[in-house]
Amino acid sequence: MLSAILLSALAMTAIVAARYAAASGFFAWLTERRLPGRHAALSGQIRREIGWSLASAAIYGIPAGVIAWGWQARGWTRIYTQWSDWPLWYAPLSVLLYLLAHDAWFYWTHRWMHRPRLFRAVHAVHHASRPPTAWAAMSFHPWEALSGAVVIPLLVLAVPIHAAMLGLVLAIMTVMGVINHMGWEIFPARLVHSRLGGWVITASHHHRHHEEYRCNYGLYFRFWDRLCGTDRGLSRSL
Numbered sequence: 001m002l003s004a005i006l007l008s009a010l011a012m013t014a015i016v017a018a019r020y021a022a023a024s025g026f027f028a029w030l031t032e033r034r035l036p037g038r039h040a041a042l043s044g045q046i047r048r049e050i051g052w053s054l055a056s057a058a059i060y061g062i063p064a065g066v067i068a069w070g071w072q073a074r075g076w077t078r079i080y081t082q083w084s085d086w087p088l089w090y091a092p093l094s095v096l097l098y099l100l101a102h103d104a105w106f107y108w109t110h111r112w113m114h115r116p117r118l119f120r121a122v123h124a125v126h127h128a129s130r131p132p133t134a135w136a137a138m139s140f141h142p143w144e145a146l147s148g149a150v151v152i153p154l155l156v157l158a159v160p161i162h163a164a165m166l167g168l169v170l171a172i173m174t175v176m177g178v179i180n181h182m183g184w185e186i187f188p189a190r191l192v193h194s195r196l197g198g199w200v201i202t203a204s205h206h207h208r209h210h211e212e213y214r215c216n217y218g219l220y221f222r223f224w225d226r227l228c229g230t231d232r233g234l235s236r237s238l
Contacts, residue, residue, distance in 0.1 A: 079163055216231060
């Protein structure tokens with residue numbers, strides 16, 4: 001049993017690392033196409049971001065591997081594979097539920113990590129990326145990585161979701177994490193400044209967090225920032 005769990009954890013670590021490399025690599029390439037030479041002066045920073053991110057991939061992979069083994073071997077989770085198991089209308093709703101739950105967890109743990117002592121000990125690793133790049137999305141201290149690694153494993157134990165919808169959640173999590181750290185806005189201005197843009201996190205919103213630290217803590221949505229008075233709008237430099 002232990003060997004099967006270890007193998008599952010190694011496999012999930014490899015998957016998380018490959019997902020990070022593919023997403024960050026693609027958007028870093030886009031950055032070079034749009035802003036040639038931007039990363040040339042940041043090579044040392046980018047190497048550190050990749051190193052921390054690969055360590056984070058291992059930390060994310062361990063609980064994911066345990067859960068994947070438990071799903072296959074013990075039926076621990078609420079992941080289902082037959083579309084008929086739940087009404088079809090629930091499939092997109094489950095994605096939204098996961099994103100809302102993850103966003104709430106991220107907002108409050110992120111804001112907690114900005115307490116001076118925790119910031120210096122843990123979260124400063126992420127903020128060492130100045131300016132952030134597409135490689136910085138998973139550049140975390142191990143304790144911060146662990147706080148993020150438990151969210152989806154805990155959710156699949158409690159909230160039903162189709163395996164394909166879980167894959168979509170993970171894809172959204174990966175892509176939004178990367179594009180919000182690119183240092184430039186990939187979305188058109190008409191979307192960023194639209195009513196929808198007023199509620200969804202984009203690079204323009206998250207970049208201001210990296211500029212000012214004490215604002216814009218959200219991950220996917222601006223709901224908690226607006227509710228708690230920590231939303232300071234968009235970065236003026238993007």
